[in-house]
Amino acid sequence: MKCDVYDKVTQAIVAELEKGVRPWMKPWDAAHAAGPVSKPLRHNGQPYNGINILMLWAACMEKGYSAPIWMTFRQARELGAHVRKGEKGALVVYANTITRTEENAQTGEEEERAIPFMKGYTVFNVEQIDGLPEHYTAKKSARLNPDERIAHAEEFFTATGAEIRSGGDRAYYAPSPDYVQMPEFRAFKNAGAYYATLAHELTHWTKHDKRLARDFGGKKWGDEAYAMEELVAELGAAFLCADLELTPQIRDDHAPYIEGWLKAMKSDKRAIFTAAAHAQRAADFIHGLQPVVDEERQAVNG
16 A cells, blocks of 8 residues: 555654644754754755654654664665664655656647655664764764854844844734844843744744745634644744754743644645745745855855
């Protein structure tokens, strides 16, 4: 029986949400050289994107892996290593298209049509594999001190050019006047919580018509479209926090959205894929606003 990738992934995430677990909000402190909070990485160090981040984070949470690196059975073998007998891998997916020649019903002429498809394959965490080179399982070494990491976050978010106002007791994005409102810095329990919240609101900020023009069609607080936008913001913030080595924050005021997310996923098995894709675009957009560092500029200029 052919595996329905959309259905399998959606069922796994729905099961976690029904247990009260958000698989993108695990505040782990991984004792691994890749960092305390990391996106899942391929065997070559390249990060996974979109829905694969959620799926592999969920697998790490379920199995208790601290290493963020994953590889296929063949990749492990090519490194002279082997997956331990009895280990079960995790599902990841990739999208592609096939080209099919079809006759146009109106003109009678043949034309090529690109047909998208989703395919899954299995990967294993490096903690399931014996005989790997040491750097795949190395424990973390001394990293930047917390002040430096937060300074980096400050520079990162300032570089977006977004209007960020301070004051009041709520964090939100105001679409029409196009600004982000944040409570005073001292109102947060720690600096990480402030920047994680800012990441969430700036993900909302990317939906403006002059940026990504993201619109799920909802106009009323609490409707399904509103819940989908909140899901995109949660995922986008989690992706950005991983990039900045910040622990994502679970906001109590977002708990009511879980019911809406479950409803959307149960009625549309592609909903979580759509949300993850939008979140990845938002994170990429914000990264694209960062200044080019001198080394990169020199490389471009030759």
